[in-house]
Amino acid sequence: MAKAPSAQAHAPAPAVAASHHELSKEQLRAIFRSMLLQRTVDNRGFQLNRQGKIPFAAGSEGHEAVQAGAGMAFQRGRDLLVPYYRDVGLCMACGFPTIEVFYSLFARAKDNGGGRQFPSHLTKKSAGIFSFSSIIAGHMAHAVGAAYALKYRNERDRAVICTFGEGATSEGEWHEAMNFAGLHRLPIVFLCENNQWAISTPQEKQMAVKDVAIKASGYGMEGVIIDGFDPIAVYDAVAAAREKAASGGGPTLIEAKCYRFLSHTTDDDDRTYRSKEEVESHRKDDPVPRFERWLVEHGVVSTVEVEALKKDVLREVNECTDAAEAEPYPQASELYTNLVEGAWEPWQ
Amino acid sequence: MATTITMPQLGESVTEGTVAQWLKRVGDPIEKYESFVEVSTDKVNAEVPSPATGILSRILVNEGETVATGTPIAVIEDVAAAGAPAPSATAPSIAEPAQMADARTPSEQIAAAIPTPAANGAARSAGPQTTTPSGAVISSASAHASPAVRKLAREHNLVIAEIRGTGQNGRVTADDVIAYAKQRGGAPAPAALGAMPYAGEAFHTTQQIGGAPAPVPHGAAAMYANPQFGQTIPLTPARKIIAERMVESKHTAPHAWSMVEVDVTNVWKWRSREKDGFQQQTGYSLTLLPFMLRAVSEAIRQHPLLNARWTPEGIHVNAEINLGIAIGLETNLVVPVIRNADHLSIKGLAIAAGELIEKARRNRLSVDDLQGGTFTVNNVGANGSVASAPIINGGQAGIVTMETVVRKPVVTKDDAIAIRSMMNVCLSLDHRVIDGLIASRFLNALKAGLEAMGPTGSL
Amino acid sequence: MAVTTGTNVMNNVEAVRATLYEALKNDPRTLVMGEDVGPRGNVFLITKGFLDEFGPQRVLDTPLAEASIVGIAVGMAMEGLRPIAEIQFSDFIFPAFNQIVGEAAKTRYRSNGDFTCPLVIRTPYGGGVRGSLSHSISVEALFYHVPGLKIVAPSTPADMKGLLNAAIDDPDPVLYLEHKKTYRLIKGEVPDGHYTIPIGKAAVRKEGHQLTVVSYGLNVHQALEAANQLEADEALKVEVIDLRSIRPMDKQTILASVRKTRKLLIIHEDNKFGGIGAEISAMVAEEALFDLDAPIHRLCGPDVPPMGYALPLEEEFMISTERMKQRMREMVKF
Numbered sequence A: 001m002a003k004a005p006s007a008q009a010h011a012p013a014p015a016v017a018a019s020h021h022e023l024s025k026e027q028l029r030a031i032f033r034s035m036l037l038q039r040t041v042d043n044r045g046f047q048l049n050r051q052g053k054i055p056f057a058a059g060s061e062g063h064e065a066v067q068a069g070a071g072m073a074f075q076r077g078r079d080l081l082v083p084y085y086r087d088v089g090l091c092m093a094c095g096f097p098t099i100e101v102f103y104s105l106f107a108r109a110k111d112n113g114g115g116r117q118f119p120s121h122l123t124k125k126s127a128g129i130f131s132f133s134s135i136i137a138g139h140m141a142h143a144v145g146a147a148y149a150l151k152y153r154n155e156r157d158r159a160v161i162c163t164f165g166e167g168a169t170s171e172g173e174w175h176e177a178m179n180f181a182g183l184h185r186l187p188i189v190f191l192c193e194n195n196q197w198a199i200s201t202p203q204e205k206q207m208a209v210k211d212v213a214i215k216a217s218g219y220g221m222e223g224v225i226i227d228g229f230d231p232i233a234v235y236d237a238v239a240a241a242r243e244k245a246a247s248g249g250g251p252t253l254i255e256a257k258c259y260r261f262l263s264h265t266t267d268d269d270d271r272t273y274r275s276k277e278e279v280e281s282h283r284k285d286d287p288v289p290r291f292e293r294w295l296v297e298h299g300v301v302s303t304v305e306v307e308a309l310k311k312d313v314l315r316e317v318n319e320c321t322d323a324a325e326a327e328p329y330p331q332a333s334e335l336y337t338n339l340v341e342g343a344w345e346p347w348q
Numbered sequence B: 001m002a003t004t005i006t007m008p009q010l011g012e013s014v015t016e017g018t019v020a021q022w023l024k025r026v027g028d029p030i031e032k033y034e035s036f037v038e039v040s041t042d043k044v045n046a047e048v049p050s051p052a053t054g055i056l057s058r059i060l061v062n063e064g065e066t067v068a069t070g071t072p073i074a075v076i077e078d079v080a081a082a083g084a085p086a087p088s089a090t091a092p093s094i095a096e097p098a099q100m101a102d103a104r105t106p107s108e109q110i111a112a113a114i115p116t117p118a119a120n121g122a123a124r125s126a127g128p129q130t131t132t133p134s135g136a137v138i139s140s141a142s143a144h145a146s147p148a149v150r151k152l153a154r155e156h157n158l159v160i161a162e163i164r165g166t167g168q169n170g171r172v173t174a175d176d177v178i179a180y181a182k183q184r185g186g187a188p189a190p191a192a193l194g195a196m197p198y199a200g201e202a203f204h205t206t207q208q209i210g211g212a213p214a215p216v217p218h219g220a221a222a223m224y225a226n227p228q229f230g231q232t233i234p235l236t237p238a239r240k241i242i243a244e245r246m247v248e249s250k251h252t253a254p255h256a257w258s259m260v261e262v263d264v265t266n267v268w269k270w271r272s273r274e275k276d277g278f279q280q281q282t283g284y285s286l287t288l289l290p291f292m293l294r295a296v297s298e299a300i301r302q303h304p305l306l307n308a309r310w311t312p313e314g315i316h317v318n319a320e321i322n323l324g325i326a327i328g329l330e331t332n333l334v335v336p337v338i339r340n341a342d343h344l345s346i347k348g349l350a351i352a353a354g355e356l357i358e359k360a361r362r363n364r365l366s367v368d369d370l371q372g373g374t375f376t377v378n379n380v381g382a383n384g385s386v387a388s389a390p391i392i393n394g395g396q397a398g399i400v401t402m403e404t405v406v407r408k409p410v411v412t413k414d415d416a417i418a419i420r421s422m423m424n425v426c427l428s429l430d431h432r433v434i435d436g437l438i439a440s441r442f443l444n445a446l447k448a449g450l451e452a453m454g455p456t457g458s459l
Numbered sequence C: 001m002a003v004t005t006g007t008n009v010m011n012n013v014e015a016v017r018a019t020l021y022e023a024l025k026n027d028p029r030t031l032v033m034g035e036d037v038g039p040r041g042n043v044f045l046i047t048k049g050f051l052d053e054f055g056p057q058r059v060l061d062t063p064l065a066e067a068s069i070v071g072i073a074v075g076m077a078m079e080g081l082r083p084i085a086e087i088q089f090s091d092f093i094f095p096a097f098n099q100i101v102g103e104a105a106k107t108r109y110r111s112n113g114d115f116t117c118p119l120v121i122r123t124p125y126g127g128g129v130r131g132s133l134s135h136s137i138s139v140e141a142l143f144y145h146v147p148g149l150k151i152v153a154p155s156t157p158a159d160m161k162g163l164l165n166a167a168i169d170d171p172d173p174v175l176y177l178e179h180k181k182t183y184r185l186i187k188g189e190v191p192d193g194h195y196t197i198p199i200g201k202a203a204v205r206k207e208g209h210q211l212t213v214v215s216y217g218l219n220v221h222q223a224l225e226a227a228n229q230l231e232a233d234e235a236l237k238v239e240v241i242d243l244r245s246i247r248p249m250d251k252q253t254i255l256a257s258v259r260k261t262r263k264l265l266i267i268h269e270d271n272k273f274g275g276i277g278a279e280i281s282a283m284v285a286e287e288a289l290f291d292l293d294a295p296i297h298r299l300c301g302p303d304v305p306p307m308g309y310a311l312p313l314e315e316e317f318m319i320s321t322e323r324m325k326q327r328m329r330e331m332v333k334f
């Protein structure tokens, strides 16, 4: 959990023993499965779009370690997650059911959000997952407000985890939220999934500094840089920051350096603004095969088990795809439910 | 089973795509989710994964060709039909009809891009929109004449009820009014109110109305205005209505008649003292009418039965005193109404009457102006009459006339002979409602009221 | 209007692109700025190729921060540049609301004419593209209440160009709205060379004497389609006015048409309550009540937050050409 320069960000994952929080084999396996699931779901989203079955999908290839590691640190039933649109994997790791991700992808009636929002814009209050919009950084202050509510009610051992991309840190609302959280020492963990790109805008065009984490000092909180390709490092950092937050120690800004392997969304074509070579150069550190190697090397799983896991994940995703696709759309009349003013006045 | 593959919509706002490269040939086996064609659009280039496992049986679009999203581009024959799940019927790009590109006009393209009613219908019927017929607001309004219809009817001096409507639920439309006016031969014009000269001054002309010349009558109205011997003048709707109402009133209400002689010398003096100031202040000239209206409404307040109406259920005494003033136009007679006349001062009555008379002359009376009268005053003196037997306005209990003011020697209270300005006031009354006793009390109250008005009063 | 040498068929994206290109080419004070306008060439590829031609100073990829995109453009404009700022989607304009409403729109008035703010803010708006809740909204009504801000919403490629040129030439801030569904759907002739279409002038797209339809953006094309079908199939004569400018609004054209047809239907995709149609209705009721032969009607997006992502929800929200036809027919027959 050192303040590492970004060049070293993708060093091999540390040994299990190095983990601040001992992770059991079961937990390590769960993290790996979560990473596999995330990648398979992502691929499926793009495939369905290219098949013309869904008009939109956002992938998170390259974010698996961040999201699986953070998900493991999230205390289900206690913590609150205020995510952004690239966090399908994190949501699943925090307890969001896979099938419901597909309801969202297909915009089916069974989608918890009623098929109203874009895919990946999940909501599940019962799992502690906040509803959020597409407005970049719009959710930051909500997370801070939720943390204020926890502190206000003096609820111990609860914390908020709020995620965002490095691009979001340019918004005024990001800074305003950070300022308030630091000022009131709120129980919150800010987790920046720095994938180095905001659509076509690279980090160098986004900010004059190399590390998002240093912005924390301006708001009176600790900033931490971690290798976002290493799920254990992510787990360590998030679990520690969460513990600190939940025990009254105030907020932390964690910057997990990762990479966005795919285009921004299915609507984007990254070949117009970054080279294949650049993308390929990060592939060698791809967190999924890297963690797989590490697990095998350290005897956590066998190669046979890995294959079985992959098969099982693909089966789950295939089943969910077909099941969700077979579901109906919401009725047109659903446009008029859950209105603030009550029933829609048919004065058309 | 075969699966038809359509050009996917790759990106918001993208309407067409180009087949960049076929990654499979006809006859090649394809796995579900295996890429088989590369498509490029304005926004992205992408490989398209197969939605089914099977054999690529047909290629419908050649490499380099651009087609609209939704256009079939290939067919995959499903060799393992039993096992593979069928593509959902609700999947948008497969369910959507094929669209042609380019050759069409923008509006044609947009029409295709926008769901057809058939495609839309099922979804829409579930929504609240159809639970309310979209014309609901319209039909509720159809009972009323629109502002344009009212305006046109007024301009052509037509009664809307006379016009056959061709609009929704028989509503009279603006076009109906215009067509009717054309066929009927135009608008009758109101004539200038007859002026009765008296001692070099007009008692009865309500005011001098400057400006706009009255429209020239033509058609039936013109014939009426300028009748020729031996000619049958077609009936204007207004004439028909007048006829109907007069017959109706005479037949249903048994008319009784009475008259008093009123000394208006002092009122006249008062009026002479005020008239210049009034004219300056209001733009209207001051005549005897508002004094009369004031006296009538006061007398009615004392004798409410004059404000009553005969109904089979009983004699209904109207709550408001709304005085109609009969205005003779060249070919027509109108009776606009001053509402709550008893609430108005003489000045207020003068202005209200002035406005109505001016409107009548300009053919600008609204339906509202003509409705709701409870008693009528008819200024026949303007035409030189000294006594008349007016017909009651239907639904009212009575009507009074103001006859010509005549200067004549009168024996005063102290038996002197003086020259006074005298005016007869005649009353026709509905004998079902009122008997002679009340009628004469009313007339005496009216006479007393007018005679009590003197030059020291205030308008 | 300058003399033009010919025309080209373009879609709306191409028309905006060509106009921006000419502006950058001909006026060194102009620059484009916004999120992803650089190498990506804007998410709809409107500024495609600009970076190579004009360099990063004039094709300015900004950080992800709308308040500053507009705020910085205001400062540039006050200091003599002609910034053409872009908000990637109109749904994301709200961080900049303060800068637009509180600052840009008040610059001239506040300084008593000492400063003006010759700023153009371009943004794609509107739905029907499966953009869901936050890539579909119409923002015009949220801004048209604001004195000091001009708002245009061109619908055709030729207008895209003429009004964008007018907006760039204008000494005051102009919000330039591009309906994203029309981007690649609508094609048409665009004259060569520099020309402007005056801001505040509507266009009568089709003449008729039985009903006036006032609309803008995508709906104009549908309304025209509907009116043409009604004419061909049922001999109904509907007049279609393309508002083009939302503020200032072309009262004269609307009133002249309503006085002729005596009936007014306003169509817009934006929510009905407090929408542009409300202002038009009020204006016509104030100025031409006695010419009306039918109640004024508004066919608008329902008063729910914008369309959901699921296809039926989006279709329910968007006004179909068929619904337009039905309402037009009802009003003509009324």
Ligand SMILES: Cc1ncc(C[n+]2csc(CCOP(=O)(O)OP(=O)(O)O)c2C)c(N)n1
Pocket: A086, A134, A135, A136, A137, A164, A165, A166, A167, A168, A169, A193, A195, A197, A198, A199, A260, A264, C035, C064, C066, C088, C092, C095
């Ligand atoms: C307020 C706002 N402005 C612009 C956008 C358009 N937009 C969507 S994602 C994105 C880039 C976000 O980059 P980053 O925060 O780094 O997250 P990442 O997508 O890389 O995970 C932009 C500009 C938006 N959704 N909201």
Ligand SMILES: [Mg+2]
Pocket: A165, A166, A167, A193, A194, A195, A196, A197, A198, A199
């Ligand atoms: Mg990013």
